[in-house]
Amino acid sequence: MVKFSSLVSLHLLCSGQDVGTILHLVHNLIHDEEEEEDKRMQHVGEQGHMALLGHSLAAYISVLDRERLRKLTTRILSDTTLWLCRLFRYENGSAYFHEDERDGLVKVCRLVINARYEEYASEGYSVLSSRQPVIYQSASGRPGLGQHLCSQLGLPLSSLCTVPCNTIFGSQHQMDVALLDKLIKEDVEAGKLPLLLIANAGTPGAGHTDKLARLKDLCDQYSMWLHVEGVNLATLALGQVTSAIMAASRSDSMTLTPGQWLGLPAVTAVTLYRHEDPAMSLAAGLTSSQPVAKLRALPLWLSLQYLGHSGIVQKIRHATALVILTFYLSVLINHSIDLGEELLQLVPTSGLDVVELEDEGTCVRFSPLLTAAVLGTQEENVEDLMEKLSELVPVMCSTMCLRQDFKEETHRRSPSLRYIEELSWPGLGAVRYEPQAEGIDESRRKQELEKINSELLRKLQDLDTDIIFSTGPEFGTEEDCIFVGMVTEDVDVSELVNTVAALGRDIEESGRLLENMTEVVRKGILEAELQLQQANEEKLIEEGMLRQLPLVGSVLNWFSPFQSSIKGRTFNLAAGSLDSTETTYSTKAQPGRPSLQESPTSSSKKQPGRSLVPQTEL
Structure with missing residues (x-):
């Protein structure tokens, strides 16, 4: 149905x-x-319902008469802008509300192009050829952001300059200010126009903040626009703000994501900016004369009123307190995909995420400013997370220490046991048992590999041990392998390798025995068929045609018994040979009954080749 x-x-x-x-x-x-139920589903409280109500009200308000609509939307937009500027210490700013978090930066870039190229409004992109604009971004910035800007602005990728981060002094995720200064000078000498710098107050991967004060001074020196984005901008609403974050209030624009910070569903992002020319803001798309466009601020307008200043500060302070509780969690841990996923399953409200960083590799990230309000994370959840982490990290560390020993023992102990290099596997390692078979084709060899290793995996999983054996990652590239999971420091790697190799040899030898037995049986059957055919021919010649007829033969054998010289055969399974049944009949003769040899119908009952009883039963 x-x-x-x-x-x-x-x-x-x-x-x-x-x-x-x-x-x-x-x-x-x-x-x-x-x-499957999503355990990380957003926690929607009353403030979330208020935001959702805003979307319904926006649709209703949009059908009001034009004058009433204009007055209402102007009030909503001005109130929301004023509250946000005061909350996040951005005085005398304007606000642009947008669904796509990147859209605010795109509009800001258009504003700066209009401001720096006087004839851009009339001549268009042709004026950019005289002095190519350059947009600078950090190597630790949001992936794909620069490419998106160039695509939306119609600029070549050569207009994008990625600035490396510090590698000797300071954080490895902070923009190298000295190198940026050098790159700007080179671009100026080449006749290019330094247009805009994108800085981070909390990089997407590691949450680090650039040296915003120094970057602002450098931008002022070259008449560049400074745009700041990042989760740490949320702390501007707190009473005490670090000097590193406080410098963001001097920027020319910054993008905020209050929906994530406050747990508000379907609330727009906001870009705050400072510019004195409303006409250029209108040309860049940062402002609109359409009242309906101003209704984007309505859900946030309702939510901010519902929470109030103290409620907003309390939510952000709660998230920052969770960060303090998990200070040691900020240490980046390599090869931690499984660790992050396991922690997330154990504590789903923690909001843990797994990220890829260029230098550190796969890391576990905990960013409560992004997730705490959405998931409803509490202190007890973080304490639970730390407890689980304290149990898992030692196991992971011991596993990392024993990986090389496992590799060396595998190479040393058994020629049939091959170590498989799988860098993404967080466990002890991976091996494949490869039988030393010669003279077989590739297809047969692959079947042998699959059969032996699947049986080996089953036997290992049946062992009474805490070690987990599996087929590896779901989207792994290696096949027919046994992946060994994480182990504790007291595991004897040599004994483990010996166990795997010994089980593999047993399976291989059992398979060879079965294969040889199968071949012996096959050859014995073929030989028996030939001997049966030969015996039937000899019987026909020796006894004649009449004795082969069912009724006539029985009567003839009764009146004139015939002793056939043709002997029966039995198949000796152990020796793999066909033997005579004469010994069998002579030793099996039962006392008190005539021997088969003395029976008047012995000629008809003792048919050649009619027995395939294994000789081993005698």
């Missing part, structure tokens, strides 16, 4: 549906039983 939801997906029903039916359909789509 076709479900109603499937029916609607196939085609629109001829008759309309009532509201209750449609809402029931939406409910089923949201709570689909076939989908």
Whole structure:
């Protein structure tokens, strides 16, 4: 039977549906039983419901008469802008509300181009050829952001300059200010125009903040626009702010994401900026004369009023307190994909994430400013997280220390046991048992590998041990391997390798024995068939045609018994040979009954080749 939801997906029903039916359909789509429940679903409190209400009200308000709509939207926009500027210490700023977090920066770049190229409004992109604009970004910045800007602005990728981070002094995730100064000078000498610098108050990967004060001074020196983004901008709302973050208030623009910080669903991002010419802001798309566009601020306007100043500060302070509780968690741990996923399963409200960093590799990231308000993370959740982490990290460290020993022992102990290099595997390592078979084709060899290693994995999983053996990552490149999971420091690696190799040899030898036995049986059957055919021919010649007829033969054998010279055969499974049954009949003769050899019908009962009883039973 076709479900109603499937029916609607196939085609629109001829008759309309009532509201209750449609809402029931939406409910089923949201709570689909076939989908796995997302344990990280956003926690929607009353402030979240207020934000959702804002979207419904925006649709209702948009149908008001034009004058009333203009007054209402102007009030909403001005109130929200004023509150945000005061909350985040950005005096005399304007606000642009946008769905895509990158859209504010795109509009800011257009504003700066309009300001720096006087004839841009009339001549367009042709004026950029005289002095190519350059946008500078950090190597630790948001991935793909620079490429997106060039695409939206119609600029070549040569207009994008990625500035490396410090590698000797300071953080490895902070922009190298001295090198940036050098790059700007080179661009100026080459006839280019330094246009805009994108700095970070909390890099996407590690959460580090650039030296914003020095970067602002450098931008002022070269008449560049400074744009700041990052999660740490949320702390500007607190009573005490570090000097590194406080310098963001001097920037020319910055992008905020209050929806993430405050746990507000479907709330727009906001770009605060300072510029004195409203006409250029209008040309860049930062302001709009359409009242409906101003309604984007309505959900945030309602939510800010609901939370109030103290409620907003309390949520951000709560998230920063969680960061302090997990100070040691900021240490980046290599090869931690499984660790991050396991911690997330154990403590789903922690909001842990796994990120890839250029120098450190795969790391576990904990950023409560981004997730705490959304997931409802509390101090007890973080304490639980730290407890689980304290249990898992020692195991992971001991595993990393024993990886090389496991590799060397595998190479040393068994020629059939091959170590597989899988750098992304967080466990002890991976091995493959390869039988030393010669003279077989590739297809047969692959079948042998699959058969032996699958049986070896099953036997290892049946062992009474805390070590986990598996087939490895779901999207791994290696096949027919046994992946050894994390181990404690007391594991004897040599004994472990010997166990794996010994089980592999047992499986290989058992397979060889079965294969040889199968070949012996096959050859014995072929030989038996030949001897049966030969015996039947000899019997026909020796006894004649009449004795082969069922009734006539029995009567003839009764009146005139015939002793056949043809002997029966039995298949000796152990020796793999065909033997005579004469000994069998002579030793099996039962006392008190005539021997088979003395029976008047012995000629007919003792047919050649009729027995395949294994000789081993005698």
